[in-house]
Amino acid sequence: MLPAAGATMMGIMTNKQRKGRSALSGMWANMGSTIATFMFAWTIIRQYCPLMLNGFFEKYTRRLMAYFYPYLQISFHKFRGGRFRSSEAYAAIKAYLSANSTKNAKRLKGEMGKDIRSLVLSMDEYETVTDEFQGAKVWWLSEKWLYAITFHKKYREIITESYLEHVLSKGKEIISSKRQRKLYTNTSNDRIPIHKQAMWSDVVFEHPATFESMAMEPEKKREIVEDLLTFSKSKDFYAKVGKAWKRGYLLYGPPGTGKSTMIAAMANLLNYDVYDLELTAVKDNTELRRLLIETTSKSIIVIEDIDCSLDLTGQRKKNTEKFSDDENEKLNKEIAKKKAKEDGSKVTLSGLLSFIDGLWSACGGERLIVFTTNYVEKLDPALIRRGRMDKHIELSYCSFEGFKVLAKNYLDFEMHPMFDAVERLMGETRITPADVAENLMPKSSLDDAETCLSNLVQALEEAKEDGAKKEKAAKKKHEDGKEKDTTVEDAALEEAKEKGAKKEKAAEKEHEDGKEKDTTVEDAVESQVNEEAK
Structure with missing residues (x-):
């Protein structure tokens, strides 16, 4: 009898389990169909309802949810002002969470630190971490271009008046200490x-x-x-x-x-x-x-x-000069080229x-x-x-004081017997700090301080010679220019004299021709008068 009774009990329990599973399956099936119906209806409403009516529904749906949902959310966007201008608040929050979220977050992203050898970890996108402040618990969510904080509405004053100020202050301190100059x-x-x-x-x-x-x-x-x-x-x-x-x-x-x-x-x-x-x-x-x-x-x-x-x-400038046609054409071409x-x-x-x-x-x-x-x-x-x-x-050419700084940097000494020659040559010629540095830089592992200083002295002597040649060439050019100017002036003066002589000769001839013409006219008049008198 005992085995039969046990079998009966097992059968009853099995039937109950089957009924329970069947009821649970039916409940999930009904819930699934209800959700599907709701989603279909919501899609139809959003698609075919007028925009104003759709906005009306959304507005009052959010108000209705606010009565039953006890949590508030504040968002901090990466950019502000309607344009790509970085937000200092976003940067401070990122620094704060990077320092406090590495122990709790499950997904992190790494960036190179200030010294290029350390790694800075921060929250990855769509990751959530928690934080506590004076008994208030908050949730931080990281999205693509914003951070959002969620908290219970009973902690509104603590969060808005104290916690956020604390986060921004700490974040700025962290940024200042780990700041990478860009x-x-x-x-x-x-x-x-x-x-x-x-x-x-x-x-x-x-x-x-x-x-x-x-x-x-x-x-x-x-x-x-x-x-x-x-x-x-x-x-x-x-x-x-x-x-x-x-x-x-x-x-x-x-x-x-x-x-x-x-x-x-x-x-x-x-x-x-x-x-x-x-x-x-x-x-x-x-x-x-x-x-x-x-x-x-x-x-x-x-x-x-x-x-x-x-x-x-x-x-x-105010262009008041008058140019010739050729000069105007040349000027217009230069302006067109510059504009292009x-x-x-x-x-x-x-x-x-x-x-x-x-x-x-x-x-x-x-x-x-x-x-x-x-x-x-x-x-x-x-x-x-x-x-x-x-x-x-x-910022002019290198002086001897500047040379001594470069010698200290490149050769690691402050005095040397060759410094006197360098000082003398620097007083006689001009050389830029870049040229001095290039000559002081060792070109191979065999170059020592003597070699580098010898290279500099040689470069200074060459610069002195080049300067003397340029000065001589400039002087000669100036003298040639003066001679040329003198020749041009003499030629112009001679030409002016010739023109003046020609004009004077033409005027004398014209005067003589005028006198002859006047005499001829007078004779003709006198002859006519005599004839009429006869």
């Missing part, structure tokens, strides 16, 4: 709409130049460093006097005198980013203004060789002046604007006047 250049792509393209592209700035390694006189170097450091600490002063917190520097001098190196040393001294602006790639003044807006604080905006950039070097060359850019001098110190130049702060040129005399005075280019720095 070198930017402006980009232009006609195929992409302006509002969808980034205005600048960047690489990590790793130039090693410092003021200590520059070939300059110590006093001049000290003056520039003090000027830069004073500017970086003068935020309150600029606000007090009512000026935008910016300063212009004009670096001028022959090629090879260290203008680009000076810019790198400035950036390293102040820990600023560098924006290398290529004017020929800028379409017009409006795009130039957008580029200015996209730059950040703590930056140097550089326009190198501005005397070669577009038509910005000539003074605004600059057809891709319509940046004007007035647009650049507005860029430097117009109203838009006050957007942001703590910025340096640096121009470099080989020929300062070619630039329009309005472009380089004080207030635009506040400090003019001439």
